[in-house]
Amino acid sequence: MDKRRCTILKSEELWNQAKQLFAGGVNSPVRASVKPYPFFTERGKGAYIYTVDGKKLIDYVLGYGPLILGHSPDSVKIKIAEQLEKGWLFGTPTELEIKLARKITSHIPSAQKVRFVNSGTEATMAAIRLARGYTNRNKILKFSGNYHGAHDYGLVEAGSAATEYNVATSKGVPYEIINTIEICEYNDIQCVDKKLRKEDIAAVIMEPVMGNAGVILPEREFLSGIRELTKSYNSLLIFDEVITGFRVSIGGAQSLYQIYPDITTLGKIIGGGLPIGAIVGKAEIIENFTPSGKVFNAGTFNAHPLSMVAGIATIEELEKEYPYIIANKAAKILVEEIERMIKIKHTINHISSMFQIFFGVDQVKNYSDAKRANKEYYMKLHEMLLKEEVFIPPSQYETIFTSASHTDDIINNTLNKLKKVIGELN
Numbered sequence: 001m002d003k004r005r006c007t008i009l010k011s012e013e014l015w016n017q018a019k020q021l022f023a024g025g026v027n028s029p030v031r032a033s034v035k036p037y038p039f040f041t042e043r044g045k046g047a048y049i050y051t052v053d054g055k056k057l058i059d060y061v062l063g064y065g066p067l068i069l070g071h072s073p074d075s076v077k078i079k080i081a082e083q084l085e086k087g088w089l090f091g092t093p094t095e096l097e098i099k100l101a102r103k104i105t106s107h108i109p110s111a112q113k114v115r116f117v118n119s120g121t122e123a124t125m126a127a128i129r130l131a132r133g134y135t136n137r138n139k140i141l142k143f144s145g146n147y148h149g150a151h152d153y154g155l156v157e158a159g160s161a162a163t164e165y166n167v168a169t170s171k172g173v174p175y176e177i178i179n180t181i182e183i184c185e186y187n188d189i190q191c192v193d194k195k196l197r198k199e200d201i202a203a204v205i206m207e208p209v210m211g212n213a214g215v216i217l218p219e220r221e222f223l224s225g226i227r228e229l230t231k232s233y234n235s236l237l238i239f240d241e242v243i244t245g246f247r248v249s250i251g252g253a254q255s256l257y258q259i260y261p262d263i264t265t266l267g268k269i270i271g272g273g274l275p276i277g278a279i280v281g282k283a284e285i286i287e288n289f290t291p292s293g294k295v296f297n298a299g300t301f302n303a304h305p306l307s308m309v310a311g312i313a314t315i316e317e318l319e320k321e322y323p324y325i326i327a328n329k330a331a332k333i334l335v336e337e338i339e340r341m342i343k344i345k346h347t348i349n350h351i352s353s354m355f356q357i358f359f360g361v362d363q364v365k366n367y368s369d370a371k372r373a374n375k376e377y378y379m380k381l382h383e384m385l386l387k388e389e390v391f392i393p394p395s396q397y398e399t400i401f402t403s404a405s406h407t408d409d410i411i412n413n414t415l416n417k418l419k420k421v422i423g424e425l426n
């Protein structure tokens with residue numbers, strides 16, 4: 001160890017400082033769920049996070065979704081570096097936004113026009129306003145346990161945002177706003193039918209595959225039923241594909257299930273690890289944003305050049321298909337082997353390169369099921385794996401992701417550690 005190495009602050013020391021500066025010591029709540037205190041990261045490469053404590057963790061959190069290629073892939077890094085030479089904020093249009101929008105509209109079937117914003121939260125907030133402006137209706141139907149970001153409308157009964165803090169809806173959301181949101185359980189088409197018939201619903205917003213209450217899959221008839229019902233009641237259908245876009249397939253969940261929404265929100269992967277959000281959909285609807293329409297949206301950082309280049313570079317890699325082949329294979333092997341290892345009652349929900357394990361339950365098809373799972377057992381798995389230098393999310397209500405960097409060797413290494421850990425859990 002050289003001298004410099006010894007002066008680097010360790011996680012515990014940094015944590016003591018962070019607690020003095022940030023609410024709960026962090027800037028996004030889930031990060032505080034790593035106990036007894038979160039490790040601090042020095043750098044990331046491929047499937048690995050390197051901590052300030054000198055640990056090398058195999059990472060299955062991957063920034064909570066965006067890093068489908070793994071950490072700092074050269075293909076993306078080079079493009080960001082090139083853009084840095086040219087400057088990174090102009091407040092004018094750039095050709096880069098056209099390039100990324102072309103990529104998105106060529107892959108996401110229902111996307112004709114695009115508005116770039118800076119986060120998934122901003123995207124769903126703007127999409128909801130757009131739907132209300134377009135339909136001249138007020139109410140929004142959402143599903144319990146679906147997360148659409150940290151704004152007032154999204155936070156009504158919102159998955160990981162709710163359960164971890166023992167409130168159905170965040171404090172501080174006005175009663176008047178809660179009253180504009182109708183709630184159904186996921187996979188309950190009768191409820192959707194009833195609400196659409198009874199209420200003046202501007203839009204149904206949903207995660208076409210749930211990724212914020214663990215992974216929960218839609219029944220095919222549920223998705224097709226919602227599409228038919230929203231059409232017949234003249235409500236819009238918003239797919240929040242902030243996690244699933246470019247993840248479950250290059251065309252998102254809509255491509256996989258062949259159900260096409262009116263509006264789609266994107267984020268995470270399309271920024272290649274830099275901040276981004278997008279609202280995409282039928283031209284006739286997206287045109288209602290200012291300046292062509294009367295639904296206001298604006299942003300100093302909208303279509304940020306660095307996010308644009310990182311997004312373009314990431315999608316260019318995804319177009320080569322190998323990332324999906326590697327990431328999906330990694331998840332498939334992990335799921336199959338974990339199924340074999342766990343002897344106690346459990347279920348695993350899995351699609352493409354995302355999955356989650358629920359202990360103590362036979363099936364999880366909505367948020368109520370997810371809440372019945374033994375999350376203490378899941379947390380034990382997380383803690384024991386972290387000791388073995390494998391990082392899975394510190395919450396039952398997040399998703400385990402794999403990436404194009406999770407090669408066979410890394411998966412085999414993970415399986416050896418899992419065998420040991422699950423042996424103790426059984």
Ligand SMILES: *Cc1c(COP(=O)(O)O)cnc(C)c1O
Pocket residue numbers: 118119120121122124147148149150207211212240241242243267268276
């Ligand atoms: C992550 C996420 C969001 C919020 O995106 P941010 O960039 O964190 O604001 C919204 N919807 C879904 C489905 C998400 O997974």
